[in-house]
Amino acid sequence: MLFAFICKDKPGHLNVRMETRPAHVEHLNKLNAEGTLKIAGPFLDAEGKPNGSLVIVDADDIDAARSLADADPYAKAGLFESVEVKPYNWVFNNPEA
Structure with a gap:
C-alpha cells in the first residue's frame, strides 16, 4: 500500500536541511533500490527554497x-515541524497501473 509523508520544515532550518541532505539522499537511494520509494522531492517557498518534503x-x-x-x-536531525503520514492512492500516471 502507498503512503505519503507530508513534511513541513521548521522555520529557519534551511541550514539543517542542507547539512543533512547527503545522508537524506543516501537514505532515499537505498529505499529506491529496494523498490520502496515511489516519489520524493521538496516543497518550495515563494523564493524557490525548500521548506518541506513529499515522500x-x-x-x-x-x-x-x-x-x-x-x-x-x-x-x-530535527528538521521537520510536522510529518503527516497518510494512505495514498496513485490514480493518474502511475507507471505500475
Missing part, C-alpha cells in the same frame, strides 16, 4: 510507513 513509499501498513518516515535523516 511516497510502498509499505505494508501505516506503522511500517511511520517507521520509514522516522528513519529519514531529516527527521532524525
Whole structure:
C-alpha cells in the first residue's frame, strides 16, 4: 500500500536541511533500490527554497510507513515541524497501473 509523508520544515532550518541532505539522499537511494520509494522531492517557498518534503513509499501498513518516515535523516536531525503520514492512492500516471 502507498503512503505519503507530508513534511513541513521548521522555520529557519534551511541550514539543517542542507547539512543533512547527503545522508537524506543516501537514505532515499537505498529505499529506491529496494523498490520502496515511489516519489520524493521538496516543497518550495515563494523564493524557490525548500521548506518541506513529499515522500511516497510502498509499505505494508501505516506503522511500517511511520517507521520509514522516522528513519529519514531529516527527521532524525530535527528538521521537520510536522510529518503527516497518510494512505495514498496513485490514480493518474502511475507507471505500475
